[in-house]
Amino acid sequence: MQIELKGRPIMSGFSRGRALVSNSPLSFLGGVDPNTGIVIEKNHDLNGKSVADAILCFPHGHGSTVGSYVLYSLVKRGVGPKAIVNEAADPVIVVGAVIAEIPMVDKIDISQINTGDLVEVDGDKGIVKILERRSLVSD
């Protein structure tokens, strides 16, 4: 089983890991603890989950442009996501991925991806591949 989703390349690079999927926009400033990578935004569907080493999939960013610096800081401290997959890229997240130097793809229907799926992000081609569904490998 392998599903290939074609999107738009934003930031180049190649990464493979477990997906962490949210249905809500995410603000890195105030929304993610910069020391631990744990989502702290109130009433967010990822509240309490860690973005560390995840292929982080969410619709788009919101909030302060300082969020770009938070994404940089998370990745430099080793608690950041491995790659970002968005439905619609916005400036805060794009700049964050650029300075953190992690692959990013947008224009992806993230409802196709489930948290825990093993996915591969090709930031040069703008392709997200679902390699294994979560049910086959965990629980």
Next chain:
Amino acid sequence: MYLTREEERIYEGEEGWAYQIAMKILVKLGDLFEADRLIPIDSAHVSGVSYKTIGDAAIEFLEALNKAGAKSKVRSTANPAGIDYNHLEEMATLPKLHEKQTEILRLYRSIGIDPILTCTPYYIRKPKEGAHLAWAESSTVIYANSVLHSWTNREGGPSALAAALIGKTPDYGIHKPENRKAEVSVKIETDLRNEVEFGALGAYLGKILKDEIPFFEGLPHPEETWLKHLGAAMASTGMSSLFYPCSSCPKSSDRLETLSVDKGDLKNAFESLSTTNEDPDMVYIGCPHCSFEEVKEVAQRIKGRKVKDGVKLWICTSRHVRRKADNFVKIIEAAGGKVISDTCAVVTWLKEINVDVLMTNSAKTVYYAPTMNRVETIFASLDQCIKAACQK
């Protein structure tokens, strides 16, 4: 996006990591917004200076840029910081915060950003009409576009910094004449008499218009400081970066959608900006930072009076205006007010200096302070603010 050979070289990293990352930011944003090229800018203005708003994350990035030898290519200024080092007795006494703030300022300075620390850099040096800029700080952006007729998108802290290092910005948004046309005609069917009524109008319109460009009908010849309050409020509650304030402005030939604002709308908007009717423990004038005229107006109203015990009166402005208005500053300080520079009530630590109720004539401040400073707010005109701050 088309890149010149020189831009290509920087993108490939031949000028080092700092310029490469700055170029990547500009190119990726340009691609996102379908810019076809980069254009030179006259100046940059960066936000993200107060340690209170940016925290440690930005320090790490600024350190990395610094190590890699980044230097600004154009005249670049910076937003207010978290502390006025000349008024330390007024500031929260938290040594760690002071250390971090000092470090941030050192890093910006060494990158070549002029630490004038104000949200009104245009009072120090006006950009030319028609000049392209890369300014962050939404109140500064909307003032530059609407009152000074220079051209800038609403940049974020990182993109303005990247533009400073490269001396260019991607050509999209309101850098393009076709995107600067008025989209909605706003009919003002009531008299607007002062900065707070303009501020309330801005707060009301920002929510409705989001990023649409309004053309005003029925605004009398307003003072520039009133337009500053209108724009700052519009850009806070919405995403506006440009408005056309006067009846003499060229009208778009297209028939515009019309929005009317009457006395009742304005009254509701005004009242919704206060969260309490308790007595204030801080009265704050200076968001955006005061012009020379605004400092003068405060001095004229406060001359011969005394600020109440237990009330702080803060007038925030740039160092430049503070120096120019020295005679008025003396009058305000003799009355017990403080004329603070390099910071403002919103980006400093208020709870730590025991402020719970803030009264101000700034619609922008009352929009942000309840969440950014966790204080209750009272929205009132300059007259009422000075009266509330002073003994009877």
